[in-house]
Amino acid sequence: MSPASFVLPSAAGEWGIDLITLRSYVDSEHARIAPDERDSQIGELARSVDMFQADFGISIDSTAERITLVTGSGRVLDHDTALHAMVALWCECQVPEGTGCNVAVPITASSVIEQIAASCGRQVRRTGTSRRALSSAALDPEIGFAGSRRGGYVYPHFLAAYDAMMSFGMLLRMLDRQSTTLDAVVAGLPPFNLRQESVFCPFNRKGAVMRTMAALGEPGSVVEGVRIGTDDGWALVLPHATEAVVYVHAEGATPESADATLATYVSAVQEAITNG
Numbered sequence: 001m002s003p004a005s006f007v008l009p010s011a012a013g014e015w016g017i018d019l020i021t022l023r024s025y026v027d028s029e030h031a032r033i034a035p036d037e038r039d040s041q042i043g044e045l046a047r048s049v050d051m052f053q054a055d056f057g058i059s060i061d062s063t064a065e066r067i068t069l070v071t072g073s074g075r076v077l078d079h080d081t082a083l084h085a086m087v088a089l090w091c092e093c094q095v096p097e098g099t100g101c102n103v104a105v106p107i108t109a110s111s112v113i114e115q116i117a118a119s120c121g122r123q124v125r126r127t128g129t130s131r132r133a134l135s136s137a138a139l140d141p142e143i144g145f146a147g148s149r150r151g152g153y154v155y156p157h158f159l160a161a162y163d164a165m166m167s168f169g170m171l172l173r174m175l176d177r178q179s180t181t182l183d184a185v186v187a188g189l190p191p192f193n194l195r196q197e198s199v200f201c202p203f204n205r206k207g208a209v210m211r212t213m214a215a216l217g218e219p220g221s222v223v224e225g226v227r228i229g230t231d232d233g234w235a236l237v238l239p240h241a242t243e244a245v246v247y248v249h250a251e252g253a254t255p256e257s258a259d260a261t262l263a264t265y266v267s268a269v270q271e272a273i274t275n276g
Helices: 004-015 034-053 079-093 112-120 131-138 164-178 182-187 205-213 257-274
Strands: 056-060 067-071 102-106 124-127 143-148 195-198 227-229 234-239 245-251
Touching: 004 164, 004 182, 034 102, 056 164, 067 079, 067 124, 067 182, 079 102, 079 112, 079 131, 079 164, 079 182, 102 112, 102 131, 102 182, 112 124, 124 131, 164 182, 182 234, 205 227, 205 234, 205 257, 234 257, 245 257
Parallel strands: 102 124, 102 143
Antiparallel strands: 056 067, 195 245, 227 234, 234 245
16 A cells, blocks of 8 residues: 555566565555554564565555564564664674764664664764654765664665665665574564653643753753663653653663653653643
8 A cells, every 4th residue: 555566566576586465556545544454454464474484574654665574473573673673784784984884863762772883883873853853864974874763764875765665675685685584683682671651741831841851961962852861771851842742751771670760750740840
């Protein structure tokens, strides 16, 4: 149900792969897919990967920009794990010398990305959470790959924007170059513990919240929102640009630590809304 259905079959033929397509057509009357229908389609894809013993499965969104990945074992990857896998593959495949050897990811992405990149001698640039912020960072000659937490990936040497077909092609190329599988890549990733919660916040209280959080934040580290370091992770308080919501993101070394950090700063935001 994507424009990619027009070109993917012929492109796959040139790539020398066996491609089995599901719902390979465009329905102009059904462009938007409800979340439950989307989950059902991803489930069908995972079952098909197992049935056909495919190396992996890929679901392309209706705009042919973002992808969802399914490993050969039938595991549907959440977008964070998929981002980590794509960063790991790209860092291992690219020659580290010269320009275009670093990566860009949103400030809300896990800190394990720095760990993955450092193991290959790469650096990570943190950007804002918008598509525009990520694409702008990708225009820097030092950036060779940029990835979002929603399945959108940017390869600046091709186009400084999300492109599902390019993401599919690069994934095939990187797996082939490393002679590995998506399951093996995922199995080698560091564990991570990310949390997020939204807090209702009237527009006229957002300033008070951010002033309170800024007093706790890390000087000189602001990309977007206010980031606060903890003993084994971080928290990020980020107001929504157009809605009466403040997002609290947190990461910790363990699930319990991440939960505790999230709870601490959700409470701090709620206190600032009431009394800040």
